[in-house]
Amino acid sequence: MDALMKPWPWYVAGPLIGLFVPLLLVLGNKQFGVSGSLRSLCAAMLPSKAAFLKFDWKRAGAWNIAFAAGIALGGALAVQLSGSPTPDIAAATTKAMSSLGLNAANGLLPSEVFSWSALVTVRGFVSMVVGGFLIGFGTAYAGGCTSGHGIAGLAAFQVPSLVAVIAFFAGGVFGTFVLLPMLF
Amino acid sequence: MTGPTLSPISEPRRVDGASRAPSDSIVGVGSYLLVGVVFGAILVKSEVVSWYRIQEMFRMHSFHMYGIIGSAFATAAIGIQLLKRSGTRALNGEPIVVPPKQLGRGYRYWIGGFVFGTGWALTGTCPGPLFALLGTGASVLVVVLASALLGTWSYASIRGRLPH
Numbered sequence: 001m002d003a004l005m006k007p008w009p010w011y012v013a014g015p016l017i018g019l020f021v022p023l024l025l026v027l028g029n030k031q032f033g034v035s036g037s038l039r040s041l042c043a044a045m046l047p048s049k050a051a052f053l054k055f056d057w058k059r060a061g062a063w064n065i066a067f068a069a070g071i072a073l074g075g076a077l078a079v080q081l082s083g084s085p086t087p088d089i090a091a092a093t094t095k096a097m098s099s100l101g102l103n104a105a106n107g108l109l110p111s112e113v114f115s116w117s118a119l120v121t122v123r124g125f126v127s128m129v130v131g132g133f134l135i136g137f138g139t140a141y142a143g144g145c146t147s148g149h150g151i152a153g154l155a156a157f158q159v160p161s162l163v164a165v166i167a168f169f170a171g172g173v174f175g176t177f178v179l180l181p182m183l184f
Numbered sequence: 185m186t187g188p189t190l191s192p193i194s195e196p197r198r199v200d201g202a203s204r205a206p207s208d209s210i211v212g213v214g215s216y217l218l219v220g221v222v223f224g225a226i227l228v229k230s231e232v233v234s235w236y237r238i239q240e241m242f243r244m245h246s247f248h249m250y251g252i253i254g255s256a257f258a259t260a261a262i263g264i265q266l267l268k269r270s271g272t273r274a275l276n277g278e279p280i281v282v283p284p285k286q287l288g289r290g291y292r293y294w295i296g297g298f299v300f301g302t303g304w305a306l307t308g309t310c311p312g313p314l315f316a317l318l319g320t321g322a323s324v325l326v327v328v329l330a331s332a333l334l335g336t337w338s339y340a341s342i343r344g345r346l347p348h
Contacts, residue, residue: 004229007229007230007231008226008229008230009230010230010247010248010249010251010252010255011251011255012230013226013229013230013232013252014230014251014252014253014254014255014256014259015255015256015258015259016226017223017226017230017252017256017259018255018256018257018258018259018260018261018263019259019260019263020219020223020260021259021260021263021264022260022263022264022266022267023219024216024219025264025267025274025280025282026267026272026274026275026280027212027215027216027219027274027275028208028212028216028274028275028276029274029276029278029280029281030216031282031283032260034310034311034312034315035311035336037311037315038311038332038333038336039336039340041333042333042336042337042340045333046333046337048337048340048341050337050340050341050343051340051343052339052340052343053337053340059208062208062213063208063212063213063216064216066213066214066216066217066220067216067217067219067220067223068220068311068315069217069220069315070216070217070218070219070220070221070222070223070224071220071221071223071224071227071312071315071316071319072220072224072315072316072318072319073217073220073221073224073319074220074221074222074223074224074225074226074227074228074316074319075224075225075227075228075233075315075316075317075318075319075320076224076319076320076321077221077224077225077319078224078225078228078229078316078320079228079319079320079321082229084228084320085228085229085231085234087231087234087236087237089234089236089237089239089240089246090240090245090246092243092245093236093239093240093243093245093246096239096243096245097236097239108231108233108234108235108236108317108320108322109234109235109308109317109322110235110236114235114322114324114325115324116323116324118324119324119327126306127306127307127308128307128324128325128327128328128331129327129328129331130303130306130331131302131303131305131306131307131328131331132303132307132327132328132329132330132331132332132334132335133303133331133332133334133335133338134299134300134302134303134306134335135300135303135304135307135309135310135311135314135328135331135332135335136303136331136332136333136334136335136336136337136338136339137296137299137300137303137335137336137338137339138296138297138298138299138300138301138302138303138335139296139300139311139332139336140296140335140336140339140340141292141295141296141299141300141339141346142292142293142295142296142297142299142300143285143292143293143296145300145310145311145312146253146304146310146311146312147310147311147312149297150253150257151253151256151257151260152260153285154257154260154261155257155258155260155261155263155264156261156264156282157261158284158285159285159287160285160286160287160290160293161285161293163287163290163293163294163297164293164296164297165297166297167293167294167295167296167297167298167300167301168297168298168300168301168304169242169301170297170298170301171297171298171299171300171301171302171303171304171305172238172241172242172301172302172304172305173242173301173305174298174301174302174305175242175301175302175303175304175305175306176239176242176243176305177242179302179305179306180305180306
């Protein structure tokens with residue numbers, strides 16, 4: 001039980017995550033991925049004339065909405081059973097955080113940036129509202145996210161997924177080294 | 185700018201397949217909920233949901249995230265090969281298919297990928313961890329989710345004018 005309570009190392013969590021790809025294929029020929037749920041939620045909730053959102057989401061998208069809801073429940077369950085993790089971050093990252101003016105890493109998110117009161121600050125607004133928009137726009141445009149391209153797509157040796165993953169990291173490095181220092 | 189390379193997140197064949205096959209039953213949908221619960225718990229226990237872990241990754245200060253993504257990739261690749269070689273069928277009897285993605289001119293992967301990556305760095309979260317974080321009680325992330333939905337909706341609205 002003790003091992004379950006502690007944070008799980010990468011070599012335990014990674015292979016477990018990888019198993020979701022064959023598991024979903026066997027369960028119902030579903031391609032592992034989470035950003036599809038954003039598209040299904042849009043189709044279900046937002047009015048649109050766009051062809052991209054005109055599909056029978058109850059048939060084709062109910063599973064990924066259920067999957068996303070499950071992820072949220074699983075997050076809640078993990079915290080209930082074993083508490084919120086306080087990652088042991090690399091010293092170099094902690095140093096970089098303090099040079100950005102953030103307190104030493106504790107908890108899952110820097111509360112100076114991710115809180116209701118921070119929404120009215122430039123860095124809070126850009127991090128949450130602009131950042132969220134880019135996630136939704138980019139994953140729809142690229143046709144997948146970390147799980148869909150980075151794990152499932154690469155594992156099926158799909159060249160487009162490799163391109164997407166390279167672009168994900170290029171965007172991430174740009175955000176980290178160019179945008180964050182400007183914002184913070 | 186529409187063409188055969190414009191296959192969206194769920195490839196048309198998946199939607200076609202879904203309209204041919206009966207839609208997922210309540211039990212079926214419930215099983216995806218359950219699978220999601222396990223996935224969400226793993227994302228928390230492995231700290232993938234941490235903003236700081238994502239910073240570590242982009243700054244290349246730690247192997248943690250690379251180890252997770254790399255070993256997930258390897259396990260998934262072996263799993264797909266085993267399913268293919270054994271001719272295993274899905275539970276509903278259909279042959280298992282992984283629809284091939286078309287690269288085309290690749291713009292959607294380069295540009296869309298870069299846009300998403302920028303958002304990943306700004307928020308410190310990608311779609312899976314976003315839902316998991318909401319579950320951990322980080323209520324302000326509903327703002328990130330609402331913005332992400334608006335982003336997907338906006339893409340849908342101007343999709344015809346974007347290079348793919």
